[in-house]
Structures are given as structure tokens and as C-alpha cells.
Amino acid sequence: MRIVVDAAVFDPGAELNGFSAGVSGMGAVVSFSGIVRQSEAGDLEAMEIEHYPGMTERAIGKIAEEAQARWSLGDVLVIHRYGRLVPGDPIMMVATAAPHRKDAFEAAEFLMDYLKSRAPFWKKEQTRGGADWVAARDEDETALSRW
Template sequence: MRIVVQADRFDPGAELNRFSAPLEGMGAVVSFSGIVRQNAAGDLLAMEIEHYPGMTERAIRTIAEEAAGRWTLGDVLVIHRYGALAPGEPIMMVATASPHRGDAFEAAEFLMDYLKSRAPFWKKETTRDGADWVAARAADEDALDRW
């Protein structure tokens, strides 16, 4: 299990290859890469992400360990960035490996839903008109109900 919280940009393809290379006996690898998307107005300059070092990694590890306890997983990878990120940049990545695809898909979705709503990150959108903190979305909270 690898949990990384970093400012540096990462290459999702290279990370997926690194994650997959040592796996044995796994029949499925599922990955998701989140990208900073442009806002509806088209004027997003940066998504600024803040976190508390140590606390954030522990919280993500707890979520990943719960996933590993619920599904048969050979490995888990979570990468999440912080700092000022431009539209189009990778912001996060989740990868799960399992002997069976169902477990890999479900565990990856579980991780993504919980990371979106429960990981201690604070996001601020900076546009030409200033900066505003991003509020929690009801749809993200509702996604947790299925777990």
C-alpha cells in the first residue's frame, strides 16, 4: 500500500506501470486519475489545495486500509497533490489490484468517493475575479450512502 501526498506533478501512466509491475496473482488493476477541470465560466486560473501534513496521510491510509479489509486486494495506491494546480493538471490517482475485477472496481470507487468527501483537503478556486473556497457538494456526500 502506497499513500503519497505531494506538491509535485506526477505522470499517471508511469505511476500505473510502477504500481502494476511487481504484482503477481492479480487478475485486475483498476485506476482512476483526477484532472483539474476548468470551471463553468472558463476562467479558472488555479485550484489551490491545502492540507495538514501527517494528518492527511493518516486519514487516507485509514480509508485505504478499510478498502483492503472490505475487498480482496493485492495492493492499493493513492496519490493526491496539494498546492496551486492549473486546469488540465493531474490532481489525484487511485489504483487497486485484485485477483478479480469486481473487487478492484468497487474498492477503487469506494476510495474515490471517500477521498472526495472525507480526506482532509481544502480547495480554493482562483479566477480573474478573485478566490473562493469550494463548498462540499451534496452529490459527493450522497455517493457515500452506497457504502
């Protein structure tokens, strides 16, 4: 298991290659990378991500351990950035390796659902009009109930 919480930019392709090269005997690798999306109005200048140092790593670690307990996984990678990001920047990434694809896909979705609403990150959008905290969505909370 590897968990990275960092302000620095990362290369999702290089991370995926490194992750895949590090697992052996696995039949499936699934990865998801999240990118800062431009707003519909096209006015997003930056996304500030705040987090709770210490708790962040701890919370992600517990989520990843839960995934490993529920699915047959060879390895798990979670990368999440904080600080000031601009549209198009990679913001986070999850990768799972498993003997079979079903475990890899499900565990990756589980990790994403939990990272959204159980890892202590908060997003603030800066537009020309000002800055506003992103509100949590009800769908993100209900997404957890399927697990």
C-alpha cells in the same frame, strides 16, 4: 499499500505502469486519475489545494485499510497533490489490484468517494474575478451511504 501526498507533479501513466509491474498473481488493475477541470466559463486560473499534514496521510491510510478489509485486494495506490495547480494538471490518482475486476472496480470507487469527503483537503479556485473556496456537495456526502 502506497500513499503519496505531495506538491510535486506526477505522471499517471508511469505510476500505473509501476503499480501494475509491482503486483503479481492479480487478474485486474483499475485506476482513476483526477485532473483539474477548467470551469464552464473558462476563467479558472488556478486551484489551490490546502491539506492537514499528518492527518491527511493518516486519514487516507485508514480509508485504504478499510478498502483492503472489505475487498480482496493485492495492492492499493493513492496519490494526492496539494499546492497550486492549473487546469489540465493531474491532481490525484487511485489504483487497485485484485484477483478479479469487481473487487478492483468497487474498491477504487470506494476510495474515491471517501477521499472526496473524508480526507482533509480543501480546494480554492482562483479566477480572474477572485478566489473562492469550493463548497462540499451534498452528493459527495450521500455517495458514502451506498458503502
